[in-house]
Amino acid sequence: MRLxxxxxxxxxxxxxxxxxQEHLSADISDKVLRGYELGRDDIVAWQRKLHERGWGGxxxxxxxxxxxxxxxxxxxxEEESALAGAPRLxxxxxxxxxPVLMAFGTAAQQQRYLPNISSGAEWWCQGYSEPGAGSDLxxxxxxxxxxxxxYVVDGQKTWNTLGQYADWIFCLVRTDPKAKQQSGITFLLIxxxxxxxxxxxxxxxxxxxEVNEIWFxxxxxxxxxxxxxxxxxxxxxxxxxxxxxxxxxxxxxxxxELRRLKHIAAAERLHGRPLIEDPxxxxxxxxxxxxxxxxxxxxxxxxxxxKHTPAAGPxxxxxxxxxxxxxxxxxxxxMRAVGPYALPxxxxxxxxxxxxxxxxEPPGPRYASNLAASYLNQRKLSIYGGTNEIQKNIIAKMIIxx
Amino acid sequence: xxxxxxxxxxxxRDVVARYLGDHYxxxxxxxxxxxxxxxxxxxxxxxxxxxVLGLTxxxxxxxxxxxxxxxxxxxxxxxxxxLLEPMLSSAxxxxxxxxxxxxxxxxxxxxxxxxxxxxxxxxxxxxxxxxFDSRWVTTRARRLxxxxxxxxxxxxxxxxxxxxxxxxxxxxxxxxxxxxxVSLFMVPRTAAGVVLxxxxxxxxxxAADVYLQGVDVPAAGRLGAEGGALxxxxxxxxxxxxxxxxxxxxxxxxxxxxxxxxxRARQQFGQPVGRFQALQHRIADxxxxxxxxxxVSYLAALRCTAEDVGERRRALSAAKTVIxxxxxxxxxxxxxxxxxxxxxxxxxxxxxxxxLTAAQLMFGxxxxxxxxxxxxxxx
Numbered sequence: 001m002r003l004x005x006x007x008x009x010x011x012x013x014x015x016x017x018x019x020x021q022e023h024l025s026a027d028i029s030d031k032v033l034r035g036y037e038l039g040r041d042d043i044v045a046w047q048r049k050l051h052e053r054g055w056g057g058x059x060x061x062x063x064x065x066x067x068x069x070x071x072x073x074x075x076x077x078e079e080e081s082a083l084a085g086a087p088r089l090x091x092x093x094x095x096x097x098x099p100v101l102m103a104f105g106t107a108a109q110q111q112r113y114l115p116n117i118s119s120g121a122e123w124w125c126q127g128y129s130e131p132g133a134g135s136d137l138x139x140x141x142x143x144x145x146x147x148x149x150x151y152v153v154d155g156q157k158t159w160n161t162l163g164q165y166a167d168w169i170f171c172l173v174r175t176d177p178k179a180k181q182q183s184g185i186t187f188l189l190i191x192x193x194x195x196x197x198x199x200x201x202x203x204x205x206x207x208x209x210e211v212n213e214i215w216f217x218x219x220x221x222x223x224x225x226x227x228x229x230x231x232x233x234x235x236x237x238x239x240x241x242x243x244x245x246x247x248x249x250x251x252x253x254x255x256x257e258l259r260r261l262k263h264i265a266a267a268e269r270l271h272g273r274p275l276i277e278d279p280x281x282x283x284x285x286x287x288x289x290x291x292x293x294x295x296x297x298x299x300x301x302x303x304x305x306x307k308h309t310p311a312a313g314p315x316x317x318x319x320x321x322x323x324x325x326x327x328x329x330x331x332x333x334x335m336r337a338v339g340p341y342a343l344p345x346x347x348x349x350x351x352x353x354x355x356x357x358x359x360x361e362p363p364g365p366r367y368a369s370n371l372a373a374s375y376l377n378q379r380k381l382s383i384y385g386g387t388n389e390i391q392k393n394i395i396a397k398m399i400i401x402x
Numbered sequence: 403x404x405x406x407x408x409x410x411x412x413x414x415r416d417v418v419a420r421y422l423g424d425h426y427x428x429x430x431x432x433x434x435x436x437x438x439x440x441x442x443x444x445x446x447x448x449x450x451x452x453x454v455l456g457l458t459x460x461x462x463x464x465x466x467x468x469x470x471x472x473x474x475x476x477x478x479x480x481x482x483x484x485l486l487e488p489m490l491s492s493a494x495x496x497x498x499x500x501x502x503x504x505x506x507x508x509x510x511x512x513x514x515x516x517x518x519x520x521x522x523x524x525x526x527x528x529x530x531x532x533x534f535d536s537r538w539v540t541t542r543a544r545r546l547x548x549x550x551x552x553x554x555x556x557x558x559x560x561x562x563x564x565x566x567x568x569x570x571x572x573x574x575x576x577x578x579x580x581x582x583x584v585s586l587f588m589v590p591r592t593a594a595g596v597v598l599x600x601x602x603x604x605x606x607x608x609a610a611d612v613y614l615q616g617v618d619v620p621a622a623g624r625l626g627a628e629g630g631a632l633x634x635x636x637x638x639x640x641x642x643x644x645x646x647x648x649x650x651x652x653x654x655x656x657x658x659x660x661x662x663x664x665x666r667a668r669q670q671f672g673q674p675v676g677r678f679q680a681l682q683h684r685i686a687d688x689x690x691x692x693x694x695x696x697x698v699s700y701l702a703a704l705r706c707t708a709e710d711v712g713e714r715r716r717a718l719s720a721a722k723t724v725i726x727x728x729x730x731x732x733x734x735x736x737x738x739x740x741x742x743x744x745x746x747x748x749x750x751x752x753x754x755x756x757x758l759t760a761a762q763l764m765f766g767x768x769x770x771x772x773x774x775x776x777x778x779x780x781x
Contacts, residue, residue, distance in 0.1 A: 134741055136670035159742050205737075205745050205752035270533055271579075280769050335763075339533045340558040342763050344611075345604040363599055363611040364530060364557065372604040376756065379737050380745045387741060389680055 003297075005076070013076050020084040023049050029085030033260070035370050037208065038087050040123075040165045046087045047120030056118030058094055059246065064102055064114055071303040074246040082252030083259075090162065091244065093117035093124040097170045100187070100240050104228040113168075113189070125163040127171030127190070127214065128237070130156055135390050137172070138181040138234065142216060144173035144188060151175070151188060151226070153196075153219040159384065163199055163212040166192050176231050187233035189225040196220075204380075206373040241386065245316050246303065248385075249323030251296045257330045258289055264337045264367055275337060288329045295322045314398035317391040324381035324388060335375040338368035345372060405700065407475055414468075415475040417452055422483040428750055431484045440608035441487045441564050450519025455493045458641075459517040460501065463510055473645050474703035478652030484753055486607055488522055488561035494645045496523040499569050499586070499638035503625040508588060512567060523567040523588075526612050527635055530557035534766035536636050539584050541614060543572035550574075550624065552587065552595075552617040560764075562610035563600040565591050570614065574629050586631035587619045594618070605760040606753070637707070643718050643765045644706035647699040647725045650761040653754045654692045654729060657736040660751055661685060664740055681739060688732050695728035712778055719775040726768030729758040 005013070028042050050056045059074050060066020069077065082088070089095075098117050101110050116122040133140040142155025153173055163169065169190050176184030190197075196219040201209045228236055265276035265285065275281055302315045335342045341364030362369040382388040396402045407415065425448055434442045449455055457472055459465025466472075473494055480489050497516060500523070503509040515521035532538035541554025552572050562568065568589045576583030589596060595617035600610040625631060662685060665676030675681055698721035705717035733755040737744035740751050747753075762768070 129742070132669070134670065135675075136672075139670070203747040205747055205756065207747070211742075269531055271535065280773060284769075335759075336767055336769070339767070340528065340763060341530070343558050343603040343609060343760060344601045346601055363601060372759070376604070376752075376759070377745075379734065379755075380742075382738060383741055383745065387738070389678075392680070 005072075009072060009076060012073055013080060016077050016080045017084075019053060019055075020080060020086060023053075024084055024086050028087060032085035032087060033256070034367070035260075035374055040162075043087050043090060044120045044123070047089060050089075051119040056094075056120070057098065057114065058089065060094075060098065060102070060114075060118075064098075064110065065118055071246055071306050072300070075251075075299070075303055078247045079252035079255070082250075082256050085256070088247075088253065090123070091247075092126050092161070092166075092170075093122070095244050095247075096126060096240050097124055097168075097189070100170070100227060100236050103239060104187075104236050108224070109189075109227065122167040123162075123165050125160045125166035125169050125192075127157040127160065127169045129159045131158055131213075135387060137237070138185070140172055140174060140185065142171065142173045143177070144175050144186060144221070146175070146223075147220075149223050150220045151186075151223065153188070153190065153216045153221055155216050157214045157216075158202070158211075160199075160212045160214050161210060161384075163192075163214055164201065164209070168192060169214065170227075172233055172237055175233075179231065182234040184231055185233040185237070186230050187227040187236045188221055189227065190216075190219065190221050191225075194219045194221070204377065206377040208373075208377065242313055242316055245299075245306070245319060248316055249295055249299050249319035250327055251292065251299055251323070254292050254295075254323070254326050254330060257327070257334070258285075258292065260367075261285060261330055261334050261337065264334060267365065267367075268337055268339070281333075281337070284333060288326060288333065291322070291329070292326050295319070295326060298322070314394050317386075317394045317399075320385065321382075321388050321391045321395075327381050328375075328378050331371075331375045331378040335371045338364065338371055341365060341368040342372040342375075344369070407471070411472055411475040414454070414457075414472055415479065418449075418454055418476045419479040421448060421452055422479055422485065426483045426485065428484075428753075431486065431753075434486050435602075435606040439564065440602060440606075441561070445485075446487050446522075447519055449487070449489070449493075450517075454489075455519050456517025457493065458497050458501070459513050460504060463504065463513040463517055465497075465513070465517040470641060470644055470703040470706050473641070474648045474699065477645050477648035478655065481649035481652030481757065482656040484606075484750070484757060488524065488564050490642060490645055490649065491524045491561040492516065492522045492565070495525050495638050495642035496567075496569055498641040499525050499634060500625070502634040502637070503586075506625060508622060509625055512588065521566045522561070522564050523569055524559060524561050524565040525571075525635070525638060526556040526559045526562060526568045527571045527639070528557055528559075530555060530611070532557070534770060535579075536639060537581055537584075537632065538578050539571050539573050540578045541570070541572040543574050543585055543587065543619070545574075546618065549618055549620040550585075550587065552589070552614040552619060554614045556612040556614070558603075558609050559612050560603075560607065560609045562591070562598055562612050563608055567591065568596070568612065569625070570612075570617075571631060571635055572614075576629075581632050583629045584632040584635065585628050586625040586635060588623045588625060589614075589617060589619055603760055605756040607760070636711075639765070640706045640714060640718055643722060644699075644702035646761055646764060647695075647702045647721050650725050650729050650758055651692070651696050651699045653757050653761070654688075654695055654732045657732055657751065657754050657758075658685070658688050658692055660749075660754075661688065661736045661739050664743075664751075668741075675739075684735055684739065688735050691728035691731050695725050695732075698724040716775060716778045719771040719778065722765060722771040723768045723775060726762045726771070729762055730768075733758040 057066035062068035130140050144151040144153045171188045175186040196217040198215040200213045202211045266274050268275040344363045456465030457468050461467040500509045543550040543552050570587045570589050574585045595615045597613040598610040603609050668675045702721035708714040
């Protein structure tokens with residue numbers, strides 16, 4: 001047993017670091033490191049750079065155009081990317097629909113969709129949740145009725161992250177209303193330009209627009225856009241949700257934010273002394289750092305085990321619960337670190353491309369201007385992708401067997 | 403021992419609750435929040451007509467002459483209804499700061515105008531480097547002829563943009579951290595040299611950083627003796643802290659009510675999610691924390707004007723510690739139990755959560771007060 005990465009893994013880390021140093025532009029990393037929102041173009045541009053290097057399908061096997069990295073390599077790549085301030089790749093294409101296509105799609109589907117996911121040419125979003133089907137996803141009601149060579153889709157999806165930019169949506173739809181809930185669901189790929197699709201923004205509590213509602217009204221979807229068999233979609237959906245373990249805990253991003261917290265706590269003054277010297281505040285930073293260290297080792301244990309036995313399952317729930325708690329804890333300490341200057345709230349301070357011109361200089365230190373909004377926004381972490389309550393149900397049932 | 407509100411206090415609470423219930427819907431709040439000024443003079447007029455703007459103004463100045471318990475009775479509904487108008491800043495804190503100087507004709511006149519809803523004043527005291535240390539005053543007032551010239555910077559002054567008068571603390575002697583040497587000045591917001599950088603706070607209220615770039619104030623603009631204003635300032639802040647606690651308890655109660663209603667109505671897995679024991683226990687914990695918060699809000703109201711300053715501060719620090727911790731738990735869990743809806747702008751839940759988050763940060767967070775409590779309780 002040893003904690004250190006192997007020499008090969010260290011060499012890989014050096015390679016990733018060199019790539020980041022060469023290709024990650026300062027204006028993008030600056031936005032990421034300061035906690036500003038990225039625009040669509042920033043994310044697509046970065047995806048393209050990775051693609052040019054052959055890393056666009058980050059977790060994919062070589063046969064599908066990926067680099068063929070093992071889980072530990074993927075983890076190292078994501079950690080280094082986070083620390084350097086690279087954009088976090090949107091998971092909907094590369095990490096969600098792509099693995100489903102590789103496992104269950106036809107060769108034609110794989111050839112049609114995977115290259116454009118890797119290159120960033122097509123943006124994907126997710127069509128899982130509905131207003132009445134959140135934690136209880138299998139109760140979804142969006143219907144797809146077969147009509148010749150098409151399915152006709154009617155219904156409503158919600159919480160579509162960045163669906164306003166999407167070219168494609170992968171959807172769970174009900175094709176057999178009479179079957180048992182999980183048995184009548186089909187997995188469809190739908191072109192967002194199809195007639196009958198309406199996207200409406202949902203504004204979040206921090207004032208940001210990152211999720212949407214999407215309505216489907218008589219949307220005609222070619223049968224060839226079905227993944228796998230009709231009425232077997234639930235199996236694919238579960239495969240998709242349980243697939244991600246290299247970045248679900250967000251260890252790299254947490255390390256980056258912890259580093260930022262320490263910088264800010266060193267710059268802030270309490271009774272004329274650096275805040276980071278305040279024993280109570282310092283102890284809270286230490287606590288979250290220790291929690292993160294433990295989570296990192298847990299995450300590596302899970303990944304290391306996968307080298308021998310692939311397709312580990314419910315461990316992802318442990319990573320998600322602890323990861324979300326730690327991220328939320330750090331965001332709260334960041335907000336509290338700036339005291340009263342967490343109060344001023346200027347929406348434009350969250351937006352990418354906002355230049356600090358003198359007439360709009362933020363009150364208080366510059367780094368304070370988006371910390372409260374970020375704290376508010378991070379409450380979503382324990383809700384999306386299966387609430388922490390649902391994750392604990394999974395742990396109780398699948399790991400413990402209760 | 404008696405924890406009941408008097409008939410008069412209940413009546414006052416009901417009057418405010420009814421007025422805000424009728425005139426301060428969620429839609430109205432949204433419209434005011436998104437307006438340029440961020441507060442509504444018609445609402446302010448309505449509150450003046452009810453008499454609540456003069457709640458703690460002496461009867462001789464046209465007020466009701468009440469105190470912290472009446473403020474406590476009223477503030478919960480201000481929180482529950484997300485009142486954006488400067489009730490806390492002007493009607494509670496600024497009136498308290500002015501009261502000790504009521505022998506001063508200008509102060510008395512301002513109090514009269516405030517009770518009538520004709521004028522708004524706010525205390526501009528805390529500074530950017532102070533982190534709610536009330537003695538950390540670096541703003542200077544230098545003698546200039548018959549008057550003073552003020553130079554300095556006040557940070558995150560709540561509702562400064564709405565104010566006709568700023569009550570500005572400034573050093574006429576001593577160094578930051580000294581109790582002596584702090585004077586208080588009445589300054590028109592539009593006076594030459596007063597520059598406001600105004601912005602919304604994270605919960606949609608308004609505040610500003612106030613820059614005093616050589617503001618000339620006549621000697622008559624100084625309240626009380628030169629260098630001796632800190633006692634009055636701290637007394638006003640303590641009354642304000644107690645009122646903030648009461649506001650926060652009103653918000654917590656609203657969040658608990660809304661969460662209970664939501665888990666009863668929201669169906670998943672063929673039943674209301676409120677049937678799941680994990681959620682029932684969470685809501686029970688919210689209620690337990692809320693009741694602790696309510697208790698310390700009473701403590702704060704009962705002790706915030708105590709003459710024994712040490713005892714007063716111990717009680718207030720105990721209160722703010724619990725309010726901050728309970729507000730954090732109740733707010734975060736209310737959002738969590740509303741699921742995705744909890745993080746949208748559409749429901750009131752996120753707006754209450756933000757008001758509680760702001761309240762946590764104001765007047766020092768729980769850690770600040772936990773440490774102050776510890777330092778006051780070593781025996």
